[in-house]
Amino acid sequence: MILKTISPYEVEWQGQRLQCAMGRSGIKADKREGDGATPTGCFQLEKVYYRSDRLAKPVTCLPVIAIQADDGWCDDAKDVFYNQPIKLPYAASHEQLWREDPLYDLLIVISHNQNPVIPDMGSAIFIHLARLDDKGHYGTTEGCLALSLPNLQLILSTATSDAVWIV
Numbered sequence: 001m002i003l004k005t006i007s008p009y010e011v012e013w014q015g016q017r018l019q020c021a022m023g024r025s026g027i028k029a030d031k032r033e034g035d036g037a038t039p040t041g042c043f044q045l046e047k048v049y050y051r052s053d054r055l056a057k058p059v060t061c062l063p064v065i066a067i068q069a070d071d072g073w074c075d076d077a078k079d080v081f082y083n084q085p086i087k088l089p090y091a092a093s094h095e096q097l098w099r100e101d102p103l104y105d106l107l108i109v110i111s112h113n114q115n116p117v118i119p120d121m122g123s124a125i126f127i128h129l130a131r132l133d134d135k136g137h138y139g140t141t142e143g144c145l146a147l148s149l150p151n152l153q154l155i156l157s158t159a160t161s162d163a164v165w166i167v
Contacts, residue, residue, distance in 0.1 A: 001163040021138035021146040031122040043110040060156035071097040083123035
């Protein structure tokens with residue numbers, strides 16, 4: 001199954017076009033840490049994290065992990081755990097997965113910069129929930145793909161274990 005990027009504002013899943021948001025710096029083949037770009041490539045949908053205090057466990061064949069308050073993701077290119085999940089508190093730069101806003105209430109970890117992890121090639125590139133700007137449009141991301149909750153749930157409920165996102 002393929003989640004295909006049509007534009008920075010639209011993806012296609014099983015013949016349906018879905019509104020989305022991507023990186024504030026557009027789409028780039030040469031992704032670098034902190035550049036705000038969505039990387040090009042073909043990425044496996046690997047596992048799902050969700051906030052069990054806000055959402056029911058998602059229906060999916062992918063591995064599912066309930067986010068805990070001390071879950072994070074290392075984004076420090078010099079750290080040995082760069083682009084990997086970590087437990088907080090953590091001294092190196094990181095993202096908190098347990099957030100006040102709903103962006104990470106449901107997210108898919110993709111295979112970008114995995115096996116092997118290469119320093120400074122980008123970290124924490126997820127498929128997560130979209131944020132609306134003050135005009136009711138999806139706000140850009142720091143390099144991720146963002147979708148509405150119903151569309152993300154649709155993808156998860158119909159994805160097979162070989163599902164990929166092509167950018």
